[in-house]
Amino acid sequence: MKDYAKEFQKEIEEFRDVTDKFYKKELSVAEYKHFSGAFGSYAQRGGEQSMLRLRLGGGRVSKDSLRFITESIKKYGIDRIHLTTCQTVQLHNLTKDTVCSLIEEAWQHGIFTRGGGGDYPRNVMMSPLSGVTTDEPFDMTGYVSAAADYLLGFIDKVKLPRKLKVCFCSTPDNAPHATFRDLGFVANEDHTFDVYAAGGLGNNPKMGVCVANHIAPDMILYYIKAMVDTFTAYGNYENRGRARTRYLQDTLGAEGFRQAFDEKLKSALPAEDLKISVTPFTVTKKGDGSISHPRAIAQKQPGLYAVSYHPVGGNPTPEFLQKLYDAILPMEEIEIRLSPDEGMYLINCTAKEAETLLALTDDGAETLFETSTACIGNHICQQGVRDSQTLLKACVDAVRPYQFADGVLPKIRISGCPSSCSAHQISPLGFRGAVKQSPEGPKAAYAVFESGCDTLGEEAFGADLCVMTEENIPKFLVELGQTIENAGMTYDAWIREHRENLRELAETYAK
Secondary structure, three states: OOOHHHHHHHHHHHHHHHHHHHHOOOOOHHHHHHHHHHHOEEEOOOOOOEEEEEEOHHHEEOHHHHHHHHHHHHHHOOOEEEEOOOOOEEEEEEOHHHHHHHHHHHHHOOOEOOOOOOOOEOOOEEOOOOOOOOOOOOOOHHHHHHHHHHHHOOOOOOOOOOOEOEEEEOOOOOOOOHHHOOEEEEEOOOOOEEEEEOOEOOOOOEOOEEEEEEEOHHHHHHHHHHHHHHHHHHOOOOOHHHOOHHHHHHHHOHHHHHHHHHHHHHHHHHHOOOOOOOOOOOOOOOOOOOOOOOOEEEOOOOOOEEEEEOOHHHOOOHHHHHHHHHHHOOOOOOEEEEOOOOOEEEEEEOHHHHHHHHHHOOOOOOOOHHHOEEOOOOOOOOOOOOOHHHHHHHHHHHHHHHOOOOOOOOOEEEEOOOOOOOOHHHOOEEEEEEEEOOOOOOEEEEEEEEOOEOOOOOOEOOEEEEEEEHHHHHHHHHHHHHHHHHOOOOHHHHHHHOHHHHHHHHHHHOO
16 A cells, blocks of 8 residues: 555645635635545534544544544544544544644544545445455455555546545445445455446436446456546536536436446556455454344354444444443454444454443444434534434434334434435435425425335335424324334335325325
């Protein structure tokens, strides 16, 4: 891997200078955003504080990385941490001096923020239990690392129209959304990848176009190069609203895009040597004993377990992260894997270690519904329309006293604006920030979507259901839960027979 800390070092002083000008009000929010996003940082709403996004390939967090995060939290008094749907960690409420220092210190620690925002290749994602789950055709951690390293090389050499998101999927749940990202690799049983491109959520969402089947894994960098070249050749540099890869399906057509991609691939094959050889993810640790718990997942390594933890809203406390680091420090080969639903897995645990970590994480989500996701919300995000985090907390608080059986309510996704940062468009029930007119004037509201799905082979965008005021959403979910519980069913089973009943119930709360 290149020494990117050294390569990017010269840019630190420029970041400090521009950030200083912004905090002196010499630059507008829009001007600063155009610059700072390239460093993984944005000004929060109000322009008085900053956030920083740590780039963590595949969502992998080593003990050393966690130590850096916990020490930074203590050193700078950081009080807000958010786990994102792109398998990164965001640090919030940072001062001007803190964000400047943190960027440099993170780079020196091997955690790169460069390209964490702006028009750059973003954090490479993967199925979070790759390498340890029994549910995958083959381990892809090495390929993810190779892709992440390769894409960092484009940061200061290629001007993209907009951001480029690349991911790898090895399990049927399609957690990283490989079939509808800018570029996605889906593992096959014969140790090959199918490749999807030009997909994405947000305005004008698109499923990805399958551009190749059963490619050899050592060829993945050629396909990444072809995607970069196709995007730079045909992407819209004039209209940012139409500059994402999914709009290439509108301008070129699906077949035209496929042909353009293939042309760029054929050009790359003889021009560069991009074949790779990767080191498989290995676990030498031996486990003993066994444990049975809903959050303890048996790994393919005998006697070892992954412990799942989902802080509600993806917001672990600073105190929790310190306790977590202290707990795993003496445990051999423990690694954290951030999940695309704002949670985490602690992998390579013995049964005894799993018991310890289950007790430490007992304040997290207790049901599928409580693993619901929400973007950071408009109290922090400059683009946000609604405070999605506050709504999610209100929903969880409203539902908890009823103690519905697990599965009675589905996992929901709440986005504060159309950007779909929570992926509300592929949720069984999704909510997007909006405004609803009423006799009393405009009210805070959310557009509701139903029957979205991200599972491989069953992908679907949700259909419009209604627009519901914010205050009515928790009450709607409580009555929905009561209805399904009285029927003795789970949401997944109930909705297949009662979709019209869902619409009728929603309409009563949309008035």
